[in-house]
Amino acid sequence: MREITLGQYYPADSVLHRLDPRTKLAGTLVFLISLFIAKGFPGYAVATVFLAAVIIMSKVPLSFIVRGLKAIVILLLISVSFNIFLTDGTPIFTLGPLKATREGLNLALFMGVRLIYLVIGSSILTLTTTPNQLTDGLEKSLGFLKKIGVPVHEIAMMMSIALRFIPILTEETDKIMKAQMARGADFESGGIIKKAKAMIPLLVPLFISAFRRAGDLAMAMEARCYHGGEGRTKLRPLHYERRDVIAYIILAVYFVLMIIMK
8 A cells, every 4th residue: 555656745856846836737737638639659659758758857766656556557457458358350369258459459558558657647746746735736726716606725625635645544554454464354365255355344444544534634724713715825825937937838849749649
């Protein structure tokens, strides 16, 4: 469970860390959209170069970023297997009643790369942005929705808290698993049904702990007279710098290039 990097913040002195959170939110959105625009090797090659450049600029160790992919291995295998064996086309080999096709293999490759890049791209956002910065960036970016009565500050706060709770709950899960294993619990052996039943002693205390932490957080916010974002000032107001303008230009060039590559 410690392998999940989404929601964690990695402190470093990099250009990416110093960017305005609104710039990073826009960049993440553009990158995720571009992955669905790309349809072939040229598009994914450009996306790979762009992602590699972002990782280098973030100064976050590649091993730390890749570690987060272990959490989606099962989902990745299921997605790849379904595309290989359930796509019509030129057969390559058969495995019992299942038939692998060339078109399915090609589609599975692109789907697998897309899923990996989605996770890495989202992880870089949280690894280079503190929860407070993320909240301020979301609130500022979605500020126009206040005119139609949307509680932007509350939504941004909930999303930030949810991301902040991911590493906390993973650490809590790890502690509970070790405690249960010390008492003789077995989470590894047996089939899928047995493993699912073995998770019950883990999920119950985890949910209790999550509700307790949520209650403590609510009480702490009430004790500090927190009443939402109306009328509140910022310790560090957001403002764009020259590096943010350059980042937006690079994003625009990248997005246009991805559309051309389509």
